[in-house]
Amino acid sequence: MxxxxxxxxxxxxxxxxxxxxxxxxxxxxxxxxxxxxxxxxxxxxxxxxxxxxxxxxxxxxxxxxxxxxxxxxxxxxxxxxxxxxxxxxxxxxxxxxxxxxxxxxxxxxxxxxxxxxxxxxxxxxxxxxxxxxxxxxxxxxxxxxxxxxAQEAQQKKIEAQEALLAQDGIKILVVGHSYNLHDTYIGKPIVSALQKLDAIPLLADAVNLDAVRTRYTNICKDVPWMVNRELVGAIDQYHDDVDGIILITAFPCGPDSMLNEMIIRRVKDKPILNLLLDSQDGNAGIETRLESFVDIIRFRKGAQV
Ligand code: SF4
Incomplete structure (x- = not known):
């Protein structure tokens, strides 16, 4: 069978x-x-x-x-x-x-x-x-x-991400549904492009999901969707550890469009890049936007030193 x-x-x-x-x-x-x-x-x-x-x-x-x-x-x-x-x-x-x-x-x-x-x-x-x-x-x-x-596999993902977190460099939290983050057409090219730009991408799903699900209310009180609760909770968890946040959304996603708007309004002290992908444009133009985003972060970090 x-x-x-x-x-x-x-x-x-x-x-x-x-x-x-x-x-x-x-x-x-x-x-x-x-x-x-x-x-x-x-x-x-x-x-x-x-x-x-x-x-x-x-x-x-x-x-x-x-x-x-x-x-x-x-x-x-x-x-x-x-x-x-x-x-x-x-x-x-x-x-x-x-x-x-x-x-x-x-x-x-x-x-x-x-x-x-x-x-x-x-x-x-x-x-x-x-x-x-x-x-x-x-x-x-x-x-x-x-x-x-499944629990053991998730624990391995968390440990791999903790090792990345301990490294020096520009860290960017990439926020999106797992099926967008890990798809070779949607999220993987974005993660690879960030690595080529010498940034360290951290993924919003490589976390203790039970733990982040309880902390989304620190950013936004009313979120009915379980996965969006986790994504907002992951932003809350990593907020102080990352230099910027990238939101990846597959067009036209209702839950993400509502939540991303809320995140952009509430998280004002970090650069946020909102990427909306559809089947027409694929990743065309995305690399240029990522390059500018990482440059802005590099400039801000340089200015803070
Ligand atoms: S509409 Fe949004 S949340 Fe629903 S399946 Fe599509 S990407 Fe996922």
Whole structure:
């Protein structure tokens, strides 16, 4: 049995959890390739114009898995209770994928995470196992092992970032959803460009997520979206350690456009660069803006010495 997972959207947050879970159940996992031109064009083709760039890429990644696996895994994730809701796209994604690819002979599989409706991850993944003829307990065991592996992987990311933080140099916090920060089309070129400019990029998702989720209120009180709470909390955590902040948003993202505006109004003592990316311009012109941004920071730091 081969389970396909699109390398897009929440895969970049839950990669270890999802892949470990399926492997623990004895399945082979196929992840779509990193974003390339074909995936980008397919994503555009299978999406409506109103979709954000990140979800357009998701449909390109689904397309890349067709014919290569027995099931494509697309969970429905609505909320994590008091920790916040997710963007409504994540609740609709499975149904949209099933409808979009209905004539491709592809089977999709899902599970529902909705803590407000008493469906936490443990229940969702234990029930998911039943769909493969496994028992509820086997599903629960696979989930617990996957959760443990995911926590260890996150701890390694945090330690790597702490080592960067200890280095001398211009430090810039890059703030965006994991699927934007780690995508080869959206965030990775920005991180590489900063490194080439001799700056040290720190990523807003390489943090203790539980800890940052409790401190977003220091900057902004009313944030319904869980991931945006974490991003604002990461800004609060790193505020005194970084020389500047870059906000990366995939056009047209509702949650980010609201929150970025709020961040720019509230965080006035750090240079902030707001980058809005869409499938038309890709990264054209971004390098020049990054160069100017790093120059401004260098100048400010020089002026402070
Ligand atoms: S939060 Fe924004 S970028 Fe993410 S899926 Fe929703 S609209 Fe797209």
């Amino acid at each position: 081969k389970i396909g997972i699109p390398r897009a959207l929440l895969y970049h947050r839950y990669d270890v959890l999802w892949t470990t879970y399926f492997r623990e159940l004895g399945f082979e996992v196929i992840v779509s390739p990193v974003t390339n031109k074909t995936i980008l064009e397919d994503g555009d083709r299978y999406s409506i114009d109103e979709n954000c760039l990140s979800s357009k890429l998701f449909f390109g990644h689904v397309s890349a898995l067709i014919g290569k696996c027995d099931y494509i895994f697309v969970p429905r994730i609505a909320n994590y209770g008091n920790e916040g809701v997710l963007c409504s796209r994540f609740e609709a994604l499975y149904d949209i994928a099933v409808n979009t690819f209905r004539d491709k002979g592809t089977e999709f599989i899902t599970c529902d995470v909705d803590v407000q409706q008493k469906k936490p991850e443990l229940v969702a993944f234990s029930n998911l196992a039943l769909q493969f003829g496994k028992t509820y307990s086997e599903g629960a065991r696979a989930y617990e092992a996957a959760k443990q592996a």
